[in-house]
Amino acid sequence: MLVVIGDGQVVLAELLASVLVKRGWHVGAVPTTPASVVEAVDRLTPDLCLLDARSLGAGPELIESVVDRTAGRTKVIALSSDASPACASASLSAGADGFVTKSGGVDDLLAAVDRVVGGEQVVVETAERARPRSPSSAAAHAMAAYLTSRERQCLALLVDGAGTARIAQVMGVSTLTVRSHIRAVLTKLGVHSRLEAAALEVRHGLLDASDRGVQRAPRSAHAG
Incomplete structure (x- = not known):
């Protein structure tokens, strides 16, 4: 199955691409402008297009x-x-087969992908009301304060889209140690996936200049 991911939040798009590749999807393109979305769709005619039109500076007309x-x-x-x-109504009226809010996390999105590919129309716009609300910036920073320096370095690499093996290489530790660091990051930030941890950092700027000064992994949609 071929997918195009159009999203102005490049880090999140690439992390999502990594998750879909692991599930057996082929990510044909991760365009970051309305024009490049149209070009990728014309060139590839993908089975699925995940599209955050607003983050690309467009509206429902891009879906149309x-x-x-x-x-x-x-x-x-x-x-x-x-x-x-x-917002959900406008997207569906423009022709979308599904609508998913980013606050719901990767599990909600993957479930929606399966249902839409199966022929259903899916709306997941109540995720914020169905689960604990995303923490405020102050609360997120308070939780991040409990991260150790190694855990903060690990989070920085997750934001860059690095997989377990690449993080182990950069940090000079075993993959087992990396998984331990990642579990600690998820627990301390109160999230359930690497994607949600990265999204929380991007949204609230949890890392400071010293954290961002570590050696970074090259971004790749196919990070393992």
């Missing part, structure tokens, strides 16, 4: 363009940081 240009052959799931029913 994808649907029209592929004559409906490409399933479209609209992603958004806006969990309002109005």
Whole structure:
């Protein structure tokens, strides 16, 4: 199955691409502008397009363009940081097959992908009300204060899209130690996945200049 991920939040898009590759999907492109989304869809006619139009500086018309240009052959799931029913309605009216808020986490999105590919129309816009609310910036920073320096370095590499093996190489430790650090990061930040941890850091800027000064892994949609 071929997917195109159009999202202006590049780190999150690449982390999502990594998750989908591990599930057996082929990520054809991760475009970051409306024009490059259209070009990728024209060139590839993917089975699925995950699209956060707003993060690309566009609106529902970008969804309409994808649907029209592929004559409906490409399933479209609209992603958004806006969990309002109005945003969901606008996306579905533009032709999206599904609508998923980013606050729900990667598990909600993967479940939505499976259902949309199976022919369902899916709306997951109540995730924030169905689970504990995302922490405020102050609360997120308070939780991050409990991270050790090695755990903060690990989080920095997760944000860059590094997989376990690459993190172990950069930090000079075993993969077992890396997994231990990652478990500690998830526990201390109160999240359930690497993607959610990276999203929390991107949203609230949990790492300071010294954390960002560590050797960084090259970003790759296919990090293991």
